[in-house]
Amino acid sequence: MKRRGALMAIGLACAGALTGCAQYYYGPSAAPAVSQDLLALSRDAADALLAQVTLDPAQPVMVSTVVQLDRLDASSRLGRLVSEQVGGRLAQRGLRVAELRMRDSLALRPGQGELLLSRQVQEVARAQAAQAVLVGTYAAAPQAVYISLRLVGVGNTVLAAHDYVLPMDGNVRGLLAAGL
Numbered sequence: 001m002k003r004r005g006a007l008m009a010i011g012l013a014c015a016g017a018l019t020g021c022a023q024y025y026y027g028p029s030a031a032p033a034v035s036q037d038l039l040a041l042s043r044d045a046a047d048a049l050l051a052q053v054t055l056d057p058a059q060p061v062m063v064s065t066v067v068q069l070d071r072l073d074a075s076s077r078l079g080r081l082v083s084e085q086v087g088g089r090l091a092q093r094g095l096r097v098a099e100l101r102m103r104d105s106l107a108l109r110p111g112q113g114e115l116l117l118s119r120q121v122q123e124v125a126r127a128q129a130a131q132a133v134l135v136g137t138y139a140a141a142p143q144a145v146y147i148s149l150r151l152v153g154v155g156n157t158v159l160a161a162h163d164y165v166l167p168m169d170g171n172v173r174g175l176l177a178a179g180l
């Protein structure tokens with residue numbers, strides 16, 4: 001019986017040592033991400049953009065899909081959802097938000113949303129008589145997603161910008177992985 005207890009103690013000590021090795025290899029263990037309300041963060045981002053610029057409620061604002069920073073031609077369910085939520089908040093604040101998906105003049109990529117690179121902003125905004133276009137990027141890291149949004153006017157002038165961090169949790173990880 002004593003031998004069994006001693007073996008158990010040695011086993012627990014070894015397990016503790018292996019955990020230390022894993023921490024050395026993978027980095028310090030992070031506290032679990034606190035789940036954030038993505039909708040509230042998107043609304044706050046839209047409000048922050050509107051606080052920086054005065055837009056004419058009679059002229060439309062276009063919303064493009066938030067894309068991956070390293071692959072400007074790709075997005076995810078997360079990027080499309082952020083775009084939808086920010087665009088919805090702009091409409092709630094009294095702006096006319098032009099729905100890009102209904103435009104024949106834009107080529108849409110299935111599963112990607114309305115991808116609009118900065119070099120296309122002026123052309124699309126002019127064609128749609130838009131005063132500004134919402135564009136943005138995101139970059140996923142192990143513990144957070146960094147989101148950058150900009151309202152770009154005609155002439156590729158940045159009218160307003162807002163950056164924020166979305167803590168990585170299971171929901172965010174799922175939105176990044178789904179629909180790629």
